[in-house]
Amino acid sequence: MAIVELEKVSKRYGDVLAVEDFTLNTTDGEFVVLVGPSGCGKTTTMRMIAGLEAITAGSIRIGGRDVVGMIPRERDVAMVFQNYALFPHMNVFGNMAFGLRLRKLPKQQIKEQVNRAAKILGIESLLNRRPKELSGGQRQRVALGRAIVREPRVFLMDEPLSNIDAKLRVEMRAEIIKLQRRLGVTTFYVTHDQVEALSMGDRVVVMLDGRVQQVGAPKELYNKPINRFVAGFIGSPAMNFVRARVSKDGTVSAGQDIQLFLPDSQTEKVGRLGLGEVWVGVRPEHLKIQRDNAAIAKNVINGRVEVVEPQGSTTIIQLSVGVDIRLIALINEQVEPEPGSVLALSVASDSIHIFDPATDQSI
């Protein structure tokens, strides 16, 4: 168990900057998720913590000790790989005991430690099997077992669930969280799946093009995305963005069909920046069907229904507004509006996000 401190860590491959100035301090036992589209540098960052990749600049400390230049063994970290990376020529026991044997622990102790870890993961009955005789879920458990058996100071998990089918993935997700809480080991978890990131992380680091975009608790990322990328990346379906004009009284409008009123605090900020145009962001789930047209004329959007996708308990509706605006609404009930019909949607003022079109930063 240890605090991990990364300070201005960078990685350069020739002319390509894979990771730039990555700075993050974990608390002890924290579950940190690195999330972002592929090629954003999240896996490289993890490999630098593991010691599989040398860093170009910056410093990494684990438990207060500078580990730059140390081989993986000296860092005392364990890693779970995307493709499990089990040793195919060893049985499950051999896989789990590998690191302990290299450390020349007494045989009896190795046996005890492996058995204890196997019991935690429910794979005691598989100890004599070879990896190729196991299902994907079982292999994943063995890979986790190999990681926890050494009681390392840091867990590193590189998309460990991406090769498992959807149903099992939800189960394993919960299991990993429980395991991590129980062991209290500081964990870095890499994923490209924002749902996984939000549901697992104590803190989530959103990355793009080698740079950290935002670090925060899942709720924080969802409620207060720092820029347009984070706003669009976190949440599913993705946030709707509409380019709109701002007038002095705090209304933003895009054509005749969209006219929204900002809360006073935002009106003030926009006014201070002197912006004529902004990006307006509205999450699909914040769009509600306006049934009583006369009641509130505020923040109403009239859209033409294009596609209706029933999702079981919810419904996704794709609408077109005006000539060139497309919106997606996630309605929290079963509805079936006719394609082509006009639907009135409303959004609460405090659910509206505003971004500076020049910098894409949140206002």
Place this chain on the structure above:
Amino acid sequence: MWTHSKRGGKVVVYLIAILAAIWVLLPFLWAIINSFKTLDATFTAGAIVPFLNFQPTLDSWKEVLGDPQSINSLMSSAIVAAGTTLLVMVLGTPAAYSLARFEFPWQSKDIALWFLSQRVMPPVVVLVPFYIVMVQLRLIDTWTGLILLYSTFNLAFCVVIMRDIFRDVSKEVEEAARIEGANLWQIFWMIALPLSLDGLIVSAIIVFAFSWNEALFASALTSQHASTLPAYILASRSTRGVDFNTAAVNTIIAIAPPVIMSFFVQRYLARGLSFGAVKG
């Protein structure tokens, strides 16, 4: 068109297979029959069926197995082939592994080409230079001389083949071992090598077979002490002609070990010979 009829096609396939089998097996049959003949009988036309055409005898076998030089050649062959295989594998596999896994100041590709260039050259070209070198090193007619020579021929082959086999070992698996605390040598020894076992065995057999079969250099560089079986068989020509009966016995003795060996490792051969072509 025989392809139109399935049965006709089968007949043709079998016919070709039978012809091929005869082509391959006839020399063996010749060796077996002649090994049970007297020297005179080997020159009798049509002496093919034992007891009917000629009286089989174990004389040739007794002669060969009772001849110290013949037994000595067998032992030389075994020692030289085993020694070469050992030396080539011990030097070649780590070299192949480093070529497969690490970047070198020169492009790895070029190194491989340089290794391969060894194979392209006709061996006879270097026969005389090697003879001179061996004389200078006082390695004429020694096992050490032949082992060193055969190793230079086979090392390049082993390195290039094993490099491709090591490349097929998953990098992630090796990284997992590294994270678990293995150093480079341990990764090579405990992960890469066991996972490349079939390729390793096939390479070893090919190297062994080459050294076992090599006759040209063995004839030139040995005379008595280190003469291998192929060299000894070539020397079956006496002043009276060729002793076909004893040559046949020696041939059978020479063929036996590699054949027996391939039987034992057949399951590796099937997979190993396809090398990197089919992912296991």
